[in-house]
Amino acid sequence: TRCIGCRACEVACAEEHDMFVPDVVNDGAFEKVRKTSEKQWTVVNKFETEKGDVFVKKQCMHCYQAACAIACPTEAMKQTDHGPVIWRGNKCIGCRFCMVSCPFEMPKFEYDEWNPKLQKCTMCFERLEEGQKPACVSACPTDALMFGTRVKNLEIARHRIYSYPDQYVHHIYGEHEVGGTGYIYLSAVPFDQIGFRTDLGKKAYPEYTKEFLYAVPMILFGVPAFLLGLNALADASRSVPESEFTLEFDVDKEEKKR
Numbered sequence: 001t002r003c004i005g006c007r008a009c010e011v012a013c014a015e016e017h018d019m020f021v022p023d024v025v026n027d028g029a030f031e032k033v034r035k036t037s038e039k040q041w042t043v044v045n046k047f048e049t050e051k052g053d054v055f056v057k058k059q060c061m062h063c064y065q066a067a068c069a070i071a072c073p074t075e076a077m078k079q080t081d082h083g084p085v086i087w088r089g090n091k092c093i094g095c096r097f098c099m100v101s102c103p104f105e106m107p108k109f110e111y112d113e114w115n116p117k118l119q120k121c122t123m124c125f126e127r128l129e130e131g132q133k134p135a136c137v138s139a140c141p142t143d144a145l146m147f148g149t150r151v152k153n154l155e156i157a158r159h160r161i162y163s164y165p166d167q168y169v170h171h172i173y174g175e176h177e178v179g180g181t182g183y184i185y186l187s188a189v190p191f192d193q194i195g196f197r198t199d200l201g202k203k204a205y206p207e208y209t210k211e212f213l214y215a216v217p218m219i220l221f222g223v224p225a226f227l228l229g230l231n232a233l234a235d236a237s238r239s240v241p242e243s244e245f246t247l248e249f250d251v252d253k254e255e256k257k258r
Contacts, residue, residue, distance in 0.1 A: 002142050003142065004055065004144075005030065005046060005055035006024070007044050008139040008140060009042055009136035009145065010042055010043060011139065013040075016135035017122075019041070020040070035105070036106060038110045038117075042058065043057075044058070047193060051189050054193075057136070057145070058195070059106075059121040059136075060085065060106040060120045060122075061104050061106070061174060061183045062085050063178055063181050064181065065178075066206075067178075067204075068098035068101055068106070068107055070101070071100070071101035074091045074092065074093055075088075075091055076088050076089070076090075076091035076098075082125070084123035084128065086125055087119075087122075089118075098118065099118075103197070106120045106121070124136075150184075154184065157172045157175075160186060161186070167188055171191070172185070173185040173186075176202040178200050178201070178202075
């Protein structure tokens with residue numbers, strides 16, 4: 001595959017953000033499917049598929065209409081002008097509504113810390129402001145990760161599918177899911193075989209509750225009710241079938257050989 005499972009992205013992320021650096025050689029990470037955590041903003045998982053082992057990077061998807069940012073009553077979770085969704089500790093009141101509302105379960109709370117924070121991938125927005133690429137992208141040795149504008153990356157993705165129709169699933173994950181995401185993925189195997197939710201639909205989560213927000217004051221019961229609505233929507237979607245920057249992740253198995 002284009003992603004070889006080296007986990008250089010995990011190491012680069014940890015070093016960039018002063019977190020625990022994983023022992024990618026000896027920690028046995030591929031023995032199970034991992035979720036991101038307050039100590040690891042991005043993880044690479046291995047999936048056994050009909051076309052062999054496939055490695056997939058997981059991190060915050062940076063939705064273009066981010067439910068976590070809309071749910072936050074103090075704007076501690078905020079979408080920047082360039083697209084990345086970030087957390088601002090000076091505004092956070094610890095309500096954790098962002099955690100309840102996220103369809104990808106990305107915001108993580110430091111339950112074991114005396115002064116807890118919300119942790120998740122920031123797409124290295126500080127590096128973006130300095131004209132640099134995210135640390136994970138810069139570290140990737142095989143170009144499994146590509147960084148650029150959404151328009152350009154979607155153009156590249158469509159071209160690959162058109163040029164190699166037998167090598168790709170004819171779907172760009174993140175182009176339409178929950179209104180579109182900052183991360184988009186190509187794959188040689190169906191997305192449900194490599195850990196992706198395929199039941200989310202195209203409508204952005206905040207659109208389901210927009211009328212409610214305008215009609216109901218944000219009083220004591222208002223915010224919890226709104227978040228319960230988002231959580232119910234997330235649960236239901238599990239059972240019932242434009243910003244500037246974007247990241248593309250390619251799990252293609254054959255194109256690199258060409």
